[in-house]
Amino acid sequence: MLKTTKEMFTITALTSGSRRSIYSKFEAQFKLNRETEQMGRIIAIANQKGGVGKTTTAINLAASLAALEKNVLIVDGDPQANATSGIGIDTRQIRSTIYDCLIDGKEPREALMGCGIENLTIIPSNIDLVGAEIEMLERPEREKILKVVLKKIADDYDYILIDCSPSLGLLTVNSLTASDSVIIPVQCEYFALEGLGKLLNTIKIIQNNLNPELEIEGFLLTMYDSRLRLSNQVADEVNKHFQQMVFKTIIQRNVKLSEAPSFGQPAILYDADSRGTVNYLNLAKELIEKQEERVKA
Ligand SMILES: Nc1ncnc2c1ncn2[C@@H]1O[C@H](COP(=O)(O)OP(=O)(O)OP(=O)(O)O)[C@@H](O)[C@H]1O
Numbered sequence: 337m338l339k340t341t342k343e344m345f346t347i348t349a350l351t352s353g354s355r356r357s358i359y360s361k362f363e364a365q366f367k368l369n370r371e372t373e374q375m376g377r378i379i380a381i382a383n384q385k386g387g388v389g390k391t392t393t394a395i396n397l398a399a400s401l402a403a404l405e406k407n408v409l410i411v412d413g414d415p416q417a418n419a420t421s422g423i424g425i426d427t428r429q430i431r432s433t434i435y436d437c438l439i440d441g442k443e444p445r446e447a448l449m450g451c452g453i454e455n456l457t458i459i460p461s462n463i464d465l466v467g468a469e470i471e472m473l474e475r476p477e478r479e480k481i482l483k484v485v486l487k488k489i490a491d492d493y494d495y496i497l498i499d500c501s502p503s504l505g506l507l508t509v510n511s512l513t514a515s516d517s518v519i520i521p522v523q524c525e526y527f528a529l530e531g532l533g534k535l536l537n538t539i540k541i542i543q544n545n546l547n548p549e550l551e552i553e554g555f556l557l558t559m560y561d562s563r564l565r566l567s568n569q570v571a572d573e574v575n576k577h578f579q580q581m582v583f584k585t586i587i588q589r590n591v592k593l594s595e596a597p598s599f600g601q602p603a604i605l606y607d608a609d610s611r612g613t614v615n616y617l618n619l620a621k622e623l624i625e626k627q628e629e630r631v632k633a
């Protein structure tokens with residue numbers, strides 16, 4: 337567990353200078369074991385409910401995994417392109433997007449973009465992706481187009497996180513078909529559980545027909561505010577329903593997480609000392625440990 341401000345600022349240093357020695361200290365602290373880790377886990381971050389923290393999770397979990405020296409790719413699977421702008425990509429610099437890979441057969445390697453953070457790469461999106469849903473309809477194996485694209489590069493990364501759009505349309509079906517697992521952010525707010533049944537049903541259909549290996553990585557409670565009775569009620573209810581499938585890490589409501597994207601930065605760069613930074617680092621740690629358990633089993 338990270339406890340002190342000093343340790344938090346150590347993480348800031350990770351993204352600029354003398355990374356190697358700091359990493360090893362940090363790695364020991366988090367008891368990470370890269371030797372046992374399986375390569376290239378693809379994780380969709382999905383919930384058709386809007387504004388629940390999918391993109392915030394994609395950006396900040398990816399940056400945290402990268403700070404823990406994992407090689408990470410974000411795939412922006414949303415035409416809103418919030419992950420692309422939130423990680424600091426200048427849209428004028430984008431030459432190829434995920435749309436070009438899905439629809440025009442562009443090599444995914446040609447669409448990769450750095451974002452100034454070591455170990456972190458993104459395949460960006462833009463508004464063109466709106467058209468992909470319809471254009472893919474006519475294609476053979478239309479649900480597996482993204483899977484074919486990502487297969488070409490999956491081994492280059494420890495983790496690939498797909499930021500899904502708030503829909504259960506063909507793009508999200510493609511994301512779930514391409515993934516090893518799915519993280520489901522659940523906002524600690526009114527109607528939090530609304531629509532989850534439909535999402536779980538979609539996941540079941542995909543498991544039965546398209547991707548039998550698809551696992552639920554976990555339900556992630558987001559925007560939790562311990563002062564609000566409602567937040568606690570939602571957390572209790574989600575834990576009661578989904579039990580061990582709920583991440584132990586809870587993402588608290590934190591203004592730094594909502595400010596950071598307008599500076600094109602994950603919270604770990606915007607404010608390394610923030611609660612949001614610590615929450616997402618703990619989530620990354622939990623994810624890595626889960627993966628290590630899986631490999632050992
Ligand atoms: N833990 C948090 N604390 C404070 N604000 C948050 C937190 N998580 C997300 N937000 C804010 O809530 C809003 C919605 O978050 P986000 O964009 O991540 O949701 P989303 O599920 O990706 O939305 P969409 O469905 O539109 O893609 C954003 O303004 C974001 O900055």
Ligand SMILES: [Mg+2]
Nearest residue numbers: 390391414418
């Ligand atoms: Mg989003």
